[in-house]
Amino acid sequence: MLQIKGATKTFFPNTANEVKALQNVSVSIKEGSFTCIIGTNGSGKSTLLNAVAGTFLLDNGSVILDGHNLTRSPEHKRASLIGRVFQNPFAGTAAEMSIAENLAIAMKRGQSRSLRQALSRKSRTEMADKVATLKMGLEDRLDNPIGTLSGGQRQALTLLMATWVRPKLLLLDEHTAALDPKSAAKIAELTSQIIKTEKLTALMVTHSMQQSVDMPDRIIMMHKGKIVEDYSDERKHRVRIPDLMSAFDRIRKRELFDETVAEMVMGQYV
Amino acid sequence: MNMVIGAFTMGLILSLLSLGMLISFRMIRFTDITVDGSITLGASVTAVLIMQGYSPLTALLISVLGGILAGAVTGILHTLFKIPQILSGILVMTALYSVNLRVMGRSNIPLLDVKNISDFADKNLQALVGSTNLELLSWQLSVWDLAVFTSSSVVCILVGILLWRFLLTHFGTALRAAGDNPQMVKAQGVNHQVMVIFSLALANGLVALSGSLLAQYQGFADVQMGIGMMVWGLASIIIGEALVRRAGIGVAIIGVVLGTILFRLLIAIALRWGLNPNDLKLVTAAFVFMALVAPDGVRKVFNKLFGERRHAAN
Numbered sequence: 406m407l408q409i410k411g412a413t414k415t416f417f418p419n420t421a422n423e424v425k426a427l428q429n430v431s432v433s434i435k436e437g438s439f440t441c442i443i444g445t446n447g448s449g450k451s452t453l454l455n456a457v458a459g460t461f462l463l464d465n466g467s468v469i470l471d472g473h474n475l476t477r478s479p480e481h482k483r484a485s486l487i488g489r490v491f492q493n494p495f496a497g498t499a500a501e502m503s504i505a506e507n508l509a510i511a512m513k514r515g516q517s518r519s520l521r522q523a524l525s526r527k528s529r530t531e532m533a534d535k536v537a538t539l540k541m542g543l544e545d546r547l548d549n550p551i552g553t554l555s556g557g558q559r560q561a562l563t564l565l566m567a568t569w570v571r572p573k574l575l576l577l578d579e580h581t582a583a584l585d586p587k588s589a590a591k592i593a594e595l596t597s598q599i600i601k602t603e604k605l606t607a608l609m610v611t612h613s614m615q616q617s618v619d620m621p622d623r624i625i626m627m628h629k630g631k632i633v634e635d636y637s638d639e640r641k642h643r644v645r646i647p648d649l650m651s652a653f654d655r656i657r658k659r660e661l662f663d664e665t666v667a668e669m670v671m672g673q674y675v
Numbered sequence: 676m677n678m679v680i681g682a683f684t685m686g687l688i689l690s691l692l693s694l695g696m697l698i699s700f701r702m703i704r705f706t707d708i709t710v711d712g713s714i715t716l717g718a719s720v721t722a723v724l725i726m727q728g729y730s731p732l733t734a735l736l737i738s739v740l741g742g743i744l745a746g747a748v749t750g751i752l753h754t755l756f757k758i759p760q761i762l763s764g765i766l767v768m769t770a771l772y773s774v775n776l777r778v779m780g781r782s783n784i785p786l787l788d789v790k791n792i793s794d795f796a797d798k799n800l801q802a803l804v805g806s807t808n809l810e811l812l813s814w815q816l817s818v819w820d821l822a823v824f825t826s827s828s829v830v831c832i833l834v835g836i837l838l839w840r841f842l843l844t845h846f847g848t849a850l851r852a853a854g855d856n857p858q859m860v861k862a863q864g865v866n867h868q869v870m871v872i873f874s875l876a877l878a879n880g881l882v883a884l885s886g887s888l889l890a891q892y893q894g895f896a897d898v899q900m901g902i903g904m905m906v907w908g909l910a911s912i913i914i915g916e917a918l919v920r921r922a923g924i925g926v927a928i929i930g931v932v933l934g935t936i937l938f939r940l941l942i943a944i945a946l947r948w949g950l951n952p953n954d955l956k957l958v959t960a961a962f963v964f965m966a967l968v969a970p971d972g973v974r975k976v977f978n979k980l981f982g983e984r985r986h987a988a989n
Contacts, residue, residue: 458862484864497862499855506848515864518845566863 406436406606407574411466412456426452428630429466434574439600439607441617443649444627450610451492453627454578457608459483471573485515488567490560490580497563500552504543504562507551508532511566535565539595557588561595568599575600577609581616589613593620614646624649628656680820682943686936687827688888689907691834693915693935694928695881696908699746702842703854703874705753708764708905712771713745713879715901717886719775722784722896731792735887742883743876745771750872768901775898782898791891796829797822823892830888834881835928842924850874903956910959911935913966 414427426449434440442450456463457470459480467476475483491497498507509523509532533544539561543554551559560580567575577596581589597620600607611617617624623641626634626649634652636644692714699707717738724734745767752763776782791797800818801807809816841847853860853870861867882904890896915934919926946952 479866480861481864481866484862489862491858491862496856496858499852499859501855502848502852507852509845509848510852510860510863510865513845513849513863518849518865520841520844520846522840522843523845523848524843 406438406471407434407457407608408469409433409453409457409466410469412453412463412468413465414452414456414461414463425630427456427463427466430627430630430632431466432625432632432635434606434608436606437604438623439605439621440609440623440625441621442608442610442625442627443612443614443617445653447629448627449630450627451578452630454576454608454610457483457574458487458489458576486573487576488514488570488572488574489576490563490567490578492579492582494556494560494563494583495552497566498551498559501550503548504536504551504554505529505532505547507562508536508547508566508569511569514566514570514572516570535569536562539565555588557584557591560584560588560592564592564595564599568603568605571603571605573606575605575607577607577611579610579612582612596620614649617649618644618646626652677816677820678943678947679940680816680824682939683936684820684824684827684892686939687824687831687932688885688892689911689939690831690932690935691885691888692882692904693908693911693931694834694838695878695885696905697912697927697931698838698850698874698881699878700909701854701912702851703871703878705854705871705875706760706764707746707749707875707878708761709745709749709767709771709875709879710764710882710905710908711901711903712768712775713742713882713901714886714889714904715775715896715898716741716745716771716778717883718890718896718900719778719784719898720883721887721890722786723778723780725786725789725791725891726784731790731794731891735792735884738883738887739880742886743880745883746875746877746879747872749879750868750875754868754871772898779896779898783895785895786890787894792888793819793823793826793891796826800825827888827892830884831932834884835932839925839928903959906956906959906963907938908935909963910966911938913963914938 409430409432412427412430416422416424416426424447430449430453442453444450455461457468457475459475459478459482463476467474469475470483470486473486475486489497499510505524509528512528529547532547536547537544541558541561543558543562551562554562564580580596581592584592593616596609599605607621609616609621621641623637624634624644625632626636633656692710696707696710699705720738720741721731721734724737725731749763749767752758752766753760758766797819800822804818807818809818809821842851849860849863849865850870850873852863853865853867854874857867860870886901889900911934912931913934914937915930915932916927918933918937919930922930942955945958946955950958
């Protein structure tokens with residue numbers, strides 16, 4: 406479904422602030438699978454997600470989704486295939502516009518936007534029905550500005566909006582990280598539920614070890630712009646939080662050495 | 676009474692400019708100073724075309740096209756060439772000064788004894804009244820003033836309704852969201868850059884329409900006439916918002932029109948009370964400054980003056 410090949414991205418090249426965010430990353434994601442990317446801060450996990458979303462273009466490598474080569478396409482063109490939920494709960498919705506208007510925009514994701522009226526009685530009923538499934542009582546507040554809702558409510562709506570038109574790929578960028586624990590749990594549950602019932606292909610970045618063990622069926626661990634671990638199938642089912650922690654520890658210890666020394670010593674002792 | 680009719684007519688004509696700025700300044704959130712140049716462009720193109728014998732309607736439409744072009748250039752400078760908003764507008768505004776001089780061939784064209792967009796209304800009203808003057812509640816009123824007022828109202832209502840319907844379409848909704856949250860619309864598959872260019876083109880098209888009507892009403896086009904127009908538009912929008920508060924699109928549009936008329940009335944009253952016309956722009960700038968710094972303060976003053984308005988959330 407999704408093939409990333411040799412993805413390389415360096416931010417601020419040839420300056421003191423040079424960051425090698427992605428170093429020749431290749432990964433392939435199967436249709437209908439739910440993959441989670443974990444890693445330390447600055448490991449390149451969000452960068453990888455943004456490379457797929459098209460926030461920036463890769464220096465090298467390619468992104469192919471469902472047979473479409475997206476490597477050079479701009480962000481808005483990729484939106485016809487990709488649904489996104491951001492870390493910032495305010496990023497996915499237009500605050501001053503009503504819930505209904507936001508949903509109307511999502512109903513046309515990646516399609517041409519005509520000069521027909523955006524809100525009809527029919528679309529309102531459809532919206533109310535679908536919003537009611539969130540069980541947040543928002544179906545009676547369709548005309549309220551979305552900015553008056555809580556972060557959790559907005560994130561739930563963003564999730565609904567990202568999946569309203571069925572995306573080939575759902576990208577979730579630490580989408581529960583900025584929420585209070587209760588809302589975060591609710592959004593995580595909602596995410597799993599939508600992905601399961603709609604049989605979506607999803608790629609999620611998370612900081613939460615618990616989520617990475619509970620929710621997806623594959624875990625990719627990144628460090629310094631490279632994929633360092635890949636738990637899938639049977640290995641994923643067995644993996645527990647302590648295993649992930651020790652994997653992180655191993656990587657950190659390796660870092661104590663100079664890279665060349667590490668290679669040498671690793672050969673002898675590991 | 677003539678003063679009131681004049682202020683109303685002026686307000687209606689300039690409300691087209693304010694409506695344009697409602698799109699650029701409030702919706703796509705672009706501080707667009709192209710306005711100062713494109714209103715003059717509308718006026719100068721209209722003046723030249725009418726002087727050359729074209730029909731006022733043709734002149735009007737070509738003026739609007741000119742404004743659309745000017746706005747699109749500002750949008751392209753900002754989106755494609757990454758020039759900051761204000762600077763893109765300043766560049767186009769400055770360039771338009773020369774363009775306007777070129778169009779007119781001199782700095783000023785009087786429009787006396789030529790065809791006018793309000794001729795039709797004038798003829799019909801004269802037929803209705805039977806003379807060129809009208810007595811209304813013991814006020815002397817020239818039919819011509821009434822005709823201009825009528826045709827301005829028609830244009831204004833027409834533009835207002837079209838704009839209202841447009842902003843509620845799928846495209847218009849996406850346009851409003853593009854100003855509110857660029858990241859969100861990109862994720863929803865909207866080309867944000869195209870939206871900015873389109874909005875500025877539409878906004879400046881309306882501004883040029885306003886300029887075209889203004890030239891025909893005033894009876895001249897002058898290369899300097901656009902100076903400070905953007906700030907006047909801002910003041911009108913702020914007054915309009917204070918009148919209707921945050922509300923739906925339709926009400927916001929009505930608010931901007933009312934705000935512009937009220938602003939013109941206030942100016943007319945201030946001038947009659949002896950305000951030096953030279954101080955007008957200083958006073959307006961000070962007003963906009965206060966409104967930007969203390970929007971709540973200004974709203975409170977307005978609420979005191981015009982009664983507490985219900986907070987309309989929808």
